[in-house]
Amino acid sequence: MAAKQKKAPRPKAETPKGFRDYFGADVAERKAMLDKIAGVYHLYGFEALESSAVETVEALGKFLPDVDRPNEGVFAWQEEDSGWVALRYDLTAPLARVYAQHRNDLPTPYRRYAMGPVWRNEKPGPGRFRQFYQCDADTVGAPTVAADAEICAMLSDVLEVVGIPRGDYQVRVNNRKVLNGVLETMGLADDAQRDAVLRTIDKFDKVGEAGVRELLGKGRLDASGAYIDGVGLSDGQAAPVLAFLTSKGADATKTLQNLRDAIGASQIGAEGVGELETMAELLGAQGYGSDRIEIDPSVVRGLGYYTGPVFEAELTFEILDEKGRPRQFGSVSGGGRYDDLVKRFTGQEVPATGVSIGVDRLLAALRAKGRMGGDTTGPVIVTVMDRDRMGAYQEMVAELRNAGIRAEVYLGNPKNFGNQLKYADKRNSPVAVIQGSDEADRGVVQIKDLILGAKIAQEASLEEWKSQPAQFEIQRSDLVAEVRKILGGGNA
């Protein structure tokens, strides 16, 4: 009983480290964007899939180490009846599990899209959270590169539909098989050397052509002054890789020719170049020219992971970085073909290709371009002058809502009228409605145009203020019509 007396300390009102909440317009804007993306996916015949947020660690492909917990990187815990389970860290691993589990009921090919939160148990940082949205579309069971071309066309459509105009983005396509061909022609000593070359190519984005040349050869002094050992290839051996990375020509025909030169006699390489050529043809037939989708062998992101075509969508306009310097916005989406999606579960190889859109980055891009323009207008506020006449105020909001106008009665303490207007301001309300008993007796209400009011307070001369009052009296019966006039911008 004595223990009961002792008060527990108050809990802290905080999210766990690396988590955050999203309010009002942030939620609405993301939803609006995802709805548009889902619309494009749907138009292309893709079906929604919402898999469970929790997966068995086994299905996710994480393996129990000797220590008490599975791999870092995921949020995992042990359940008595299910063993180790974890929050999904992406939408691809669950797709593999879902497809393996339900493959007899699903159509082949299976086109599915998924959007939702994923969780990463990584060190949080500025703008780097442990829960964030992904938005994927994948085609499972279609071996043809027509499926890859379709994904690229869809990605292009998605960007335009959400508000990135043509010319402000570029979808770039590369192919892992071409790289394999290049590696074949180089006559590498062993797998270790091959892996070293792959790792070096990955750095192309950072160090450029000259850097890769050095790193494939003797090595390189990096920006920090440290010497990075090279792979030790001769200039002649390294040449095909550099030719590959820089093979983008003035048009697709020229690029494809350069690639053919880079792969030499490799059969797998020729297959890769053929795939790129087919994709360009199919996309061309649908009207997607190189102003939207182009072959670009300098796209190296994911080349190590994917097994065929690889694609990336880059936004090509400039924004100012945190130091005020202009820089290209960069990548907002990537994907490619990965043919061993389901094999872990079934032993069968199932071809798959897909794309993942970086929801937060794309949202940030739309905001940076002022393209979000979500409606952040708050509700019309019916103020409370007279607590006893609450029914009359409720009647007003009901009328406004029935006319489709977002509206509410002020429900805080009505004593201080200034607080009611402050509340309206905080809610970004366009209109306040005011009716005291005097107005009620005369069958009128006061209407305050808060947007015009704010503008007048900032800009207007006394004459303008007089000629264009932000507050005026109307007949009670005209409430809906007059409010609608203000909302429509017609109160000039």
Added chain:
Amino acid sequence: MAAKQKKAPRPKAETPKGFRDYFGADVAERKAMLDKIAGVYHLYGFEALESSAVETVEALGKFLPDVDRPNEGVFAWQEEDSGWVALRYDLTAPLARVYAQHRNDLPTPYRRYAMGPVWRNEKPGPGRFRQFYQCDADTVGAPTVAADAEICAMLSDVLEVVGIPRGDYQVRVNNRKVLNGVLETMGLADDAQRDAVLRTIDKFDKVGEAGVRELLGKGRLDASGAYIDGVGLSDGQAAPVLAFLTSKGADATKTLQNLRDAIGASQIGAEGVGELETMAELLGAQGYGSDRIEIDPSVVRGLGYYTGPVFEAELTFEILDEKGRPRQFGSVSGGGRYDDLVKRFTGQEVPATGVSIGVDRLLAALRAKGRMGGDTTGPVIVTVMDRDRMGAYQEMVAELRNAGIRAEVYLGNPKNFGNQLKYADKRNSPVAVIQGSDEADRGVVQIKDLILGAKIAQEASLEEWKSQPAQFEIQRSDLVAEVRKILGGGNA
């Protein structure tokens, strides 16, 4: 190295116990319903909130026991940098944390809605999952019952907007303070007796008036033959509770009079009756009559938890249960006023009222009434007769999509044409488009009306089949127009 040879057993492709996946139409239907609900919430001035799925156990209000894990009922685990964390089990506990954390930035009152998954670590059963959706709206910081009335009006609007017509639902309102008044007049011996009475009232739904009378008195032989001890009250002592539970009259005036009789001289009881009266007035002013929202003191669900008005939405139409017997659909939503939401965190009492909609139950109701009628039509399928002419097929789907028609090229192995039609059938496609090289040379395509085809196959006579062919030839240039005709049902 030897260990590397040993193959790991294949992982099972299964969700963890009690979890499931949602496919296509299920996702789309839920989304359509939630979008409609969000539209009503928005119209009432509520703002979206999406809080993190993971909360500290401390913030959720679960306390660490001596054992290794926090309370059962939640999915919880320990993080090095955050201590014990858990998946949210509802949307109210996170609201309390969010409001306490951000109260200086949020407007007062704060009207917010939230929709999303919650997780319960409970024994799964048929139709009972460990991850499910909730959809809440709450007003924090408004002490007036006008806020409760608003929630009831909004709930009524929500039901009608999603497709439950007036007359098929009833929002019922009760008030905890009235019950407190009744308890006061009974002259109970101590808190234990009071708690016993509260527990008994909770059984009113199950055992009815006679059952509660027995349980308040000497006890009762329940259906299983076990004898349940009673609270031991005299008939006179029990009378006010029974009067309260059965006080619903022909109209609000009569019900309120009955309640006044039941509470005797209790002040808190009078306050509760006054609140119910005010709510009825406010709702009446907005046009919500007792055909939509009524005072009903037999609503006992949640009376123990809430501190003022309590409400529940019940669907009043009958459905057939699993044994084919008709029964009322029952409750789909509940809520009420709870004034100690934030106190745990800040020490300050903050008034709050809100409602939670059972998303899965409401969806089930709409499906039972055939009101979901979601568009389950699949895409138009452009079949592949000639693998080399893929570009021409892609051109067709691009044209169809540009006209806003959902369409795709068949991307499976095109060798067996029957498989393509089986696929179209599985996708519930309305139309298949067919073009072999012969048709291509003549500038035509074949159009197969799959819905009509299925109908004819089932019903039609040979004459009808001849006069109304489900497959016909059109000019290639008329593709969009002809497909649109079929989709519009104009192919008669």
